[in-house]
Amino acid sequence: MRLPALAKREAAPDPSDAAVSKAHGPAGPVQFRLVRYFTVASLVAFAVVAAAFAWFEAKRSDFFRDVQEREGAFFNSTQDQFARRQEEAALRDLLAIHEAGNVNLTRLFANALWERDFAPFVARAASVPIDHCRAIADVVDAKGKTVAPPEKKACFAEAGQRIMALPGFREIDAKVVDSMKKTSVFKIKVFDLRGVTVYSSEHAQIGEDKLSNAGWKRALAGTPASELTHRDRFSAFEGVVENRDLISSYLPVLGPGTDRIVGVFEVYSDVTPFLAQIRGTSTQIKASAAANREKVARVSEENQSQVEASSRVQVGSLLAVLAVLFGVLFLIVRRADGIIAAQELDRDQAHQQLAQSEKMAALGQMVAGVAHQLNTPLGFSKSNVSLVMDQLDQLATPVKVATRISALVRQVPGDKIVLDVGRSRGAIEAIDAAPEDVAAMKEMLGDVLRGIDQMSELVVHMRDFTRLDRARVSEFDVNGGLKSVVYLAKSVIPNSIEVVEAYGPIRQIVCTPSQLNQIFLNLIINASQAIEDRGRITVATREEAGYVRVDVADTGTGIPPEIQERIFEPYFTTKPEGVGTGLGLNVARDIARAHGGDITVDSRPGHGATFTVVLPFEAGGETRAAA
Numbered sequence: 001m002r003l004p005a006l007a008k009r010e011a012a013p014d015p016s017d018a019a020v021s022k023a024h025g026p027a028g029p030v031q032f033r034l035v036r037y038f039t040v041a042s043l044v045a046f047a048v049v050a051a052a053f054a055w056f057e058a059k060r061s062d063f064f065r066d067v068q069e070r071e072g073a074f075f076n077s078t079q080d081q082f083a084r085r086q087e088e089a090a091l092r093d094l095l096a097i098h099e100a101g102n103v104n105l106t107r108l109f110a111n112a113l114w115e116r117d118f119a120p121f122v123a124r125a126a127s128v129p130i131d132h133c134r135a136i137a138d139v140v141d142a143k144g145k146t147v148a149p150p151e152k153k154a155c156f157a158e159a160g161q162r163i164m165a166l167p168g169f170r171e172i173d174a175k176v177v178d179s180m181k182k183t184s185v186f187k188i189k190v191f192d193l194r195g196v197t198v199y200s201s202e203h204a205q206i207g208e209d210k211l212s213n214a215g216w217k218r219a220l221a222g223t224p225a226s227e228l229t230h231r232d233r234f235s236a237f238e239g240v241v242e243n244r245d246l247i248s249s250y251l252p253v254l255g256p257g258t259d260r261i262v263g264v265f266e267v268y269s270d271v272t273p274f275l276a277q278i279r280g281t282s283t284q285i286k287a288s289a290a291a292n293r294e295k296v297a298r299v300s301e302e303n304q305s306q307v308e309a310s311s312r313v314q315v316g317s318l319l320a321v322l323a324v325l326f327g328v329l330f331l332i333v334r335r336a337d338g339i340i341a342a343q344e345l346d347r348d349q350a351h352q353q354l355a356q357s358e359k360m361a362a363l364g365q366m367v368a369g370v371a372h373q374l375n376t377p378l379g380f381s382k383s384n385v386s387l388v389m390d391q392l393d394q395l396a397t398p399v400k401v402a403t404r405i406s407a408l409v410r411q412v413p414g415d416k417i418v419l420d421v422g423r424s425r426g427a428i429e430a431i432d433a434a435p436e437d438v439a440a441m442k443e444m445l446g447d448v449l450r451g452i453d454q455m456s457e458l459v460v461h462m463r464d465f466t467r468l469d470r471a472r473v474s475e476f477d478v479n480g481g482l483k484s485v486v487y488l489a490k491s492v493i494p495n496s497i498e499v500v501e502a503y504g505p506i507r508q509i510v511c512t513p514s515q516l517n518q519i520f521l522n523l524i525i526n527a528s529q530a531i532e533d534r535g536r537i538t539v540a541t542r543e544e545a546g547y548v549r550v551d552v553a554d555t556g557t558g559i560p561p562e563i564q565e566r567i568f569e570p571y572f573t574t575k576p577e578g579v580g581t582g583l584g585l586n587v588a589r590d591i592a593r594a595h596g597g598d599i600t601v602d603s604r605p606g607h608g609a610t611f612t613v614v615l616p617f618e619a620g621g622e623t624r625a626a627a
Contacts, residue, residue, distance in 0.1 A: 034337040035330075042329060046322045053318050057311035064307045068300040075296050079289030087282040091228060091275075103224055103251055113179075114263075115256055117172050118190060118199070122263060124166045125198040130159050134209065160207020163198055176201060186246065189266035190253075191216055215250035219264040225250045228271070245275040377455055384444035391441050476513040478548055478615075479503040482539055485520040493528040497535050504542035509617045511595050516615070519588045519599075523552040523611050526584070530556035530609065547597065548617065553610040559603040567601065 133155035138146045148156075163169070176188055180201070190199035195211035210216040218225040226249040246268050253263040408417050486499055493499065520539075527537045535555040542549055559567065566572045570586040589599040596616045603609035 034340060035334050038333045039330065042326055046326060050315070050319055050322060054315050057315055061304070061308050061311050065304050068304060072293070072296050072300055076289075076293050079292060080286075083282055083285045083289055086285060087278060090278040090281070103249075113172070113175060114253060117168065117175065119262070121166065121168045121172055122190070122192050122198055124168070125163045125192060125196070126194070128159050128162045128166075128196075130156065130194065130196055130207075130209065133159060134211070156207045156209055158207070160197070160203075160205075163196075163206055164203060169199075172199065173201075173203075184270045185267055186244070186270050187266075187268035191264040191266070193220070193261075193263065195220075213250075215248070215266070216264055219250035219252045220261060222252050222261060224252070228275075243272075244270055245272045247271050377450075377452070381448040381452065384448050388441045388444055391437055395437075473510060473512055475508045476511050476516065477508050478506060478516070478550065479541055481513060481517050482520055482541065482550070485517055485524060486539060489521060489524045489528070492525065493537075496533065497528050497531055497537060499524075500536060500538045502538060502540040504540070506541055506543050506548050507617060509548055509615055511615065515591045516595070519591055519613060520550070520552070522584050522588050523613070527552055527554035527556070527609075527611075530554050532557070544614070546616070547614045550613040550615070551610055552613075553608060555608045558605040558607050559601065559609050560605055564601055564603060568599075 133152060136149065136152040136155060138152070139149045141147050176199075180188065187201045188199075189197055189201075189205065191210055192198050195209060195213070195216055197206050197208040197210060200206050200208075215225040215227070226247055228245065228247050230243075230245050249265075249267050249269070251265045251267065252261045253265055254260060255262045482503065483501070486501060490499060524537060524539065531537070531554055537555075538551070538553045540551045540553075568585050568589050570583055572586075585599075592599045592613055592615065596618070597614045600612050600614075601609060602612070
């Protein structure tokens with residue numbers, strides 16, 4: 001397990017850069033705007049609700065209109081059926097009444113004329129043969145109907161002439177015409193049991209064969225058969241009449257005092273006045289029905305208008321309620337958004353304070369290391385300078401004696417001078433200096449100079465690390481920056497950890513140098529903390545697909561997969577309480593993303609971890625703006 005080692009990877013970035021994670025990360029999440037989201041979402045939701053309600057109201061109105069139309073159609077159909085059935089009932093009643101009247105008329109007619117006049121004449125007419133006429137075959141006309149050919153019609157017409165020539169015909173005809181004058185009966189026919197017309201008030205029809213006539217067959221069977229017909233021209237007792245409505249009835253004739261059928265009568269009654277009255281009544285009923293339909297349609301339209309007006313009122317009321325509800329919710333959400341924004345601000349401030357505290361702790365550790373590096377040259381420089389100063393005190397007398405001898409040499413022109421050492425013998429004899437002392441002092445002062453060079457180099461690297469002279473966006477040598485970071489990081493990295501630098505040839509990039517130095521220091525310090533004993537840290541650079549790639553690899557214990565998914569989350573850390581805040585890697589990745597790059601990790605437990613930083617040659621627009 002590498003949990004303890006992973007916890008050490010949380011070096012704190014520059015607090016001034018912490019805001020990058022919020023303001024400049026192009027790959028980071030866009031700030032959620034609650035009020036705008038609520039406004040759009042609620043307006044869409046309210047619009048959908050209003051549209052759905054309007055649609056339901058429209059459907060309700062359509063349903064009501066459909067019901068009205070169906071009710072109107074049913075009412076109209078009922079009125080039409082009522083008028084039609086009333087007319088049909090009136091026609092049936094008219095037919096039944098006149099059929100009954102014709103039956104009575106037939107009975108009276110038969111009682112008055114049949115036994116004395118018609119029975120003997122029908123018996124004589126039976127002697128006229130017609131079988132040879134019926135033997136003539138029928139033909140099919142152009143319309144596909146079966147009709148009698150001309151010769152068959154001529155044969156029956158000849159038979160009719162023979163019947164009219166029988167004795168008693170004229171007397172019977174006169175009695176019939178005299179009896180039916182001034183009545184509603186227009187025509188009378190008499191058929192014998194063979195179906196031959198033995199008498200007709202229209203003489204041209206005497207001799208016709210009715211054997212296949214359905215009405216004659218029903219009457220022969222004892223059942224009267226009547227039908228209502230309209231004739232444009234009709235030969236009646238009074239002459240030819242036009243446009244008449246007639247009821248024709250086939251009526252059985254019973255023998256006096258018996259139920260035996262002895263013949264068939266066909267009576268044509270004029271019902272034109274009655275039918276005109278029925279039709280007039282039907283017309284009035286239809287006119288009343290039409291007026292009722294108009295009233296129903298008008299009432300339906302009024303009801304429909306009221307329903308539509310009610311729907312509009314309801315839709316308007318709903319819209320008003322939704323508008324009020326939206327206003328109330330908008331005020332609530334805006335207030336809540338203000339509270340959330342204040343809490344977010346407090347969280348960001350706490351975030352920055354935590355980052356600052358972690359940064360100060362890391363800087364304190366690095367300053368302690370730098371101070372240690374400075375203290376060594378400072379210590380031996382101070383010691384050497386003290387020793388040199390002591391030696392210089394011992395050289396003061398020899399220098400003074402040498403100065404006086406130099407003055408005498410300048411004063412005496414000759415090559416020889418006389419020295420009076422009486423007064424200075426003690427001081428001269430006390431001189432204990434040798435040429436080796438001067439060489440020793442020069443060596444100590446050389447050590448001091450080298451110490452000063454070391455301190456100067458340390459200061460240069462610190463300056464390059466902080467880049468305070470170039471805090472804004474500028475061209476940056478990543479390799480040079482890494483060298484400074486590694487130099488400073490070595491001050492806090494244990495000596496048991498080897499740092500290998502493998503820098504490839506790369507071009508300068510445009511960035512904020514101080515922010516990138518902070519990323520590199522964070523990763524290197526984390527890598528050193530991930531190694532529990534001896535190990536190696538490798539810092540490598542190269543160009544790859546238009547990007548600069550920086551790899552920081554360690555030989556630590558690795559990172560478990562379940563932890564890798566969370567290492568860039570803010571405030572995630574496995575360090576002991578009070579050590580680290582869990583913001584280092586999160587802020588470092590946000591800085592990289594703000595530059596248009598990213599940070600990824602590749603690790604297997606037991607095989608160390610490699611953090612890779614990829615950066616474009618041109619920093620993102622957000623970083624330029626931030627700088």
